[in-house]
Amino acid sequence: MEIAFLLIPLAVMLVFVILGGLWWAIQTGQFEDLEEEGSRILEHD
Amino acid sequence: MSNTPSYSSANPWQGLDIQSEWERFSQRETSLPHVWISHVWVDHMNCAACSGRIEHSIKSLPGVLSVHASAASKRVRVVWDAQKISPSQWFANLNEIGYPALPVNEYSAISDRTVQQRKMLWRLVVAVFCMMQVMMYAYPTYTASSNDMAPDMVQLMKWASWVLTLPVMLFSATPFLSQAWASLKQRQLGMDVPVSLGIVAAFVMSTLATFAPGGWWGDVVYYDSLTMFVSFLLIGRWLDVKLRNRTAGALENMMRRLPNAVLKKSDAGEWVQIAASNINVGDVLYVRPGEVFAADGKVLAGNTSADESMLTGESDPVMKPLGASVIAGSGNLTSAIEMQVEQVGEGTQYHALVNLMASASTEKPGIALLADKVAQPFLWGVLLAAIYAVIYWWTTDPAKAIMSAVAVLVVTCPCALSLATPAAMLASAGTFAKGGILIRRLQAIQAISEVDTIVFDKTGTLTENLQQVTLEDSHASWDRQWILDVIATMSRDSLHPVAKALHGFALQHDAQDQLVMQDWQEIVGGGMSATFHAPNGTLLPVKLGNAEFCGVSCEAESEALRQVYVTSGEIMLARLSLTEQVKPHARAAISQLIAHGLDIQLLSGDRIAPVKNLASQLGIQNAAGLQKAEDKLQHVKLLQQQGRKVLMVGDGLNDGPVIAAAHTSIAMGSGVPLTQAQADMVVLGNDIGVLVSLISHCKKTILIVKQNLLWAALYNAAGVPLAILGLLPAWLAGLGMATSSLLVLLNALRLTDWDKSGWQKGQA
Structure with a gap:
């Protein structure tokens, strides 16, 4: 179980990396128009 | 229009090329000083294919860095370099490809709301994501038996949980903490005070247990309960912000309508572009088809029709002949006109409408005021119950005393109670706004x-606006078809609704509206007169109108709404009646x-x-x-x-x-x-059927408010004694609080589903 002493701190750091990604997604408005973007590819001319 | 304005060859959007003008709908890109982000509202952009065309076309212009078009909100976001291109150039390009654009002038307000919603979502995401991680480290301590895990492993998990709880405490929970602080400074008891007390007490207890285990505070940590509590509180807040913005969205659609720049006749008689904020009463403006009237006024030259559906609910275009009044916010449809401004800004009908909608969205309904009134004594009760729990347990187990108090604070969190009414009301208001x-x-x-x-x-x-016409009587010795021709010809050029109805009626009966007619005249409130060549060749003066105008002395009794006569001198050629149609x-x-x-x-x-x-x-x-x-x-x-x-x-x-x-x-x-x-x-709109579903939806809304209030009250009544007795651990209290809030919100969301066709099922 020694590996957990390495993995738990790594996991915590990974959380902050992922949160960084989510921050980017929110700030660029990825969650603001959920319906339209899905149908966009179907209607492109 | 006889005189064509002098600007016609030049770019009509040149007025936007002044920095002070484009600043009204643009924001400076923070890293690059000469790059601007502009938001424009584009008409006719109704599908994703249109947005694709717009993006493709604008992006190909030199100096445009990126374009994003959203058909849902009819808005285009353009990032452009002021050193390489001017706004008028890409505005002209939009117009060329068939999508006339208007700058979004209330840019800052829209951006404020977006920023607020994004920030709330970000707080929520941080809290939920950290909560899930903390749960993973909490799980083994609930399931493993005491000697399954080495003590240093348990300690490591506590530290990891503490690190993950920090962002939740320091960032996600700050709205509650700062609002609690603000209300304490004003010596008032807000809803956030007990909530914040609970959060802070749980965090302090857990931190002590992590870094200095063995004191009176024990060595149990509550990071899982704490993060969950904050997450669920934030879900409630976020839904609240979303509901609010949805209602505000309808308002925004309205406010976006007015143009930013208009063409004004200068003293020298030339057309110059000025900002809409500089229009004064008495100015003469040039309004092209497809544009929106920037002010109230009357038509000075030209003849057009206007789309006033947004302001009056009248979906048909309204004729605007010379001298007719036009209203700000309505659209010019058919041809270019000159208008004289009579009202600007706050004085316009359009502004009155926007204010009307704004006031509706801020006013609190009576039932919500009641909840606010109950809140103060309730909050004091909660605090006293928490203090009682501390005193009750302190002598036997100080750690349990604090955590029982936390459980009281958490379980009574009046989120459900305070969400009950506004969630339902706003959901309904938003639904109604969508349904017109x-x-x-x-x-x-x-x-x-x-x-x-x-x-x-x-x-x-x-009844319908259109009136139904019947020919009641026609003079026996005159050709009936010729009389109908006369009616059709006389009513052809009038804009009066009755004349329109008569014209339509005559054409339905195979009448020709091209008879030779002289001296046609329309008398307001009376009718029309003209001279015709009768079938026998004589000149015949004819009047078409009401009894008084036509000189008919005794009006026949009738169930009709209105009677119209066709006379020539003393002879009555025909009598028509107009009835309203249900x-x-x-x-x-x-x-x-x-x-x-x-x-x-x-x-x-x-x-x-x-x-x-x-x-x-x-x-x-x-x-x-x-x-x-x-x-x-x-x-x-x-x-x-x-x-x-x-x-x-x-x-x-x-x-x-x-x-x-x-x-x-x-x-x-x-x-x-x-x-x-x-x-x-x-x-x-015109559909009376909406009334039925409107009334039933209002009944449903109040029913749901009552359900919500009852549920919240029951939940609190049951939770408090359990928490004081120490039977309710903090995590369960948090779960209960969150579940009750979510139930209330989900119950309210049922109101966004509105069947306009009739009385809704499941209603008394």
């Missing part, structure tokens, strides 16, 4: 749910309302015979004609003395005292000038 119903006062939802009597104060609400869904709607126990009455200022006729067609028992405003007021007061709750339905215009006296009121029917309507709710 504007709510002036949120109280109206409650009031309408209570009515038992509906009084229609105008026949026009129940709206297609009116009968079904009225019988549905009656079936649900509502008493329907009709009070009209029209003549008695047509009113009675209409009432019998619709199955209305109680109808009266020739009613003046005083009579109506008297009638409504009489009903109220009998203990009835009266809903007035009409155009909401001329019956101010009646509307004020009635319990509540709805203005409906096309052509209602919204801004002057004093009614509590305004139904855009």
Whole structure:
């Protein structure tokens, strides 16, 4: 179980990396128009 | 238009090329000083294919860095370099490919709301994501037996949990903590005070247990409960922000309409572009088709039609001949005109409408005020209960004392209670706004749910605008077809609704409207006169109009709303009657309302015979004609003395005292000038059937508010004793609190589903 002493701190750091990604997604408005973007590819001319 | 404005060859958007102008709809890119982000509103962009074309076309211009078009909001975001391109160039390009654009002038307000919503979502995401991780480290401590895990491993997990809880405490929970602090500074007890006390106490206890285990505080950590509590509180807040923005979205659509720059006739007689904020009363403006009128005024030159649907609910274009008044916010449809400004800014009908909608969205309904009143003593009760829990347990187990107090604070968190009313009201208001119903006062939802009597104060609400024409009589010795030709020809060029109806009627009966006619004249409030060549070759002066105008002495008795005569001198050539046509869904709607126990009455200022006729067609028992405003007021007061709750339905215009006296009121029917309507709710459009589902939806809303309040009260009543007795661990208290809040919100979200077709199922 020694590996957990390495993995738990790594996991915590990974959380902050992922949160960084989510921050980017929110700030660029990825969650603001959920319906339209899905149908966009179907209607492109 | 005889004179073409001099700008026609130049780019009409040149006025936007001044920095102060484009700053009104643009934001500077923070890292690059000469790069700007602009938001424009684009007409005719209705599908994703359109947005693709716009993006493709604008992106190919040199100096445009990126484009994003959203068909849903009809908005385009353009990032451009001021050193390489000017706004007028890409505005012109948008126009060339068929999508005329308007700058979004209230950019800052929109951006504020977006920023607020993003920040709330970000707080929520941080809290939820950290909560999930903390749960993973908490899970083994719940399941493993005491000697399964090494003590240093347990300690490592506590540290990891602490690190993950920090962002939740320091960032996600700050709205609660700072609001609690603010209300304490004002020596007031806000909803956030007990919540914050609970959060801080749990965090302090857990931190002590992590870094200094073994004190009186014990060595149990509550990071999982804490993060979960904050997450669920934030879900409630976020849904609240979303609901609010959804309602505000309808308002925003309105405010986006006015143009930013207009063409004004200068003293030298040339057309110059000026900012819309610089328009003054008396200015002469040039408005092209497809543009929106920037101010109230009248047509000075030209002849066009306008789309006023947004302001009046009238979906058909309205004719705007020379001298007609045009209103700010309506669209110019067919041809370019010159207009003289009579009202600007705050004085316009458009502004009155925007204010009306804004006030509706901020006003608190009566039932919500009640909840606020209850809140203060309730919060004191909560604090006392928490203190009691501490005292009760302190001597036996200090750690348990603190955590019982936390459980009390958490379980009583009045989120559910405070969400109960606004969530339901806002959900309904948003749904109504989407369905073309504007709510002036949120109280109206409650009031309408209570009515038992509906009084229609105008026949026009129940009947079509178009009038049905019948040829009652025509002179035996004249050719009937020729008379119809005369009617068609005379009514051809008039804009009066009656003339339009006559023209349509005559054409239906194979009449020609191209007879040779001389000296055609229209007399307002009377009719028309002209001279024709009779079939026998003589010149014949003909009048078409009402009895007085045509010199008919005794009007025939009739159930018709109006009678029209065609005369030549003393000879009456024909008599026509116009009747109102019952709206297609009116009968079904009225019988549905009656079936649900509502008493329907009709009070009209029209003549008695047509009113009675209409009432019998619709199955209305109680109808009266020739009613003046005083009579109506008297009638409504009489009903109220009998203990009835009266809903007035009409155009909401001329019956101010009646509307004020009635319990509540709805203005409906096309052509209602919204801004002057004093009614509590305004139904855009013409469909009377909406009324049925509107009333049933209001009833449903109040039912859901009551369910929510009852549920929240029951939950709190059951939770507090359990928490004081220490039977409710903090995590369970948090879960209970969150579940009750979510139930309340989900219950409210049922109201966003609105079936407009009739009375909703499952209702009394």
